[in-house]
Amino acid sequence: GDSVTQMEGPVTLSEEAFLTINCTYTATGYPSLFWYVQYPGEGLQLLLKATKADDKGSNKGFEATYRKETTSFHLEKGSVQVSDSAVYFCALHRDNKLSFGAGTTVTVRA
């Protein structure tokens, strides 16, 4: 069945550092791919998405490119802020449902 694998955390960074969170997937066909973010005490919010190969999703300085050849959708941000501290989830969409990775906790220190 479909599955999503994320790099394990937690990840701790200093402000203005570069962030990468790896995400790979297993699925038949061509699923849509998403990154969601969860701030403390809240539900998940959509961060960005990509619906076909080579699409690049971007939002709030975050980017991710749908790589079909490597079945990956890695999340990157060039200069993180304390406010980026959160849990990040990679997900794929097929058959009316989302399948999520385990989540990666990111903490950014001032």
Next chain:
Amino acid sequence: DAGITQSPRHKVTETGTPVTLRCHQTENHRYMYWYRQDPGHGLRLIHYSYGVKDTDKGEVSDGYSVSRSKTEDFLLTLESATSSQTSVYFCAISDTSTYNSPLHFGNGTRLTVT
């Protein structure tokens, strides 16, 4: 923010008791979902609904049932709660099932089964 209200926000119950969690939406979205969130597992789908009285099972549906008698309400029931059902439960909604439609999440219900 999408109008999604989950109730209660926190609940502590004893093993063997029935528990019902409620999700209420004001967006008139067709699709509603129940997920549970556990450390190391991310979010796992319990049940979902694609319309009034239309529901289907997700990957971790054992021990749970759902009902949707109105567009705006989606109830999750634990018939006889067990300690393994201690978790944070999230409701989500979507207006379509198309491949690129995002889900909008509520703020969660933290359930503890003692």
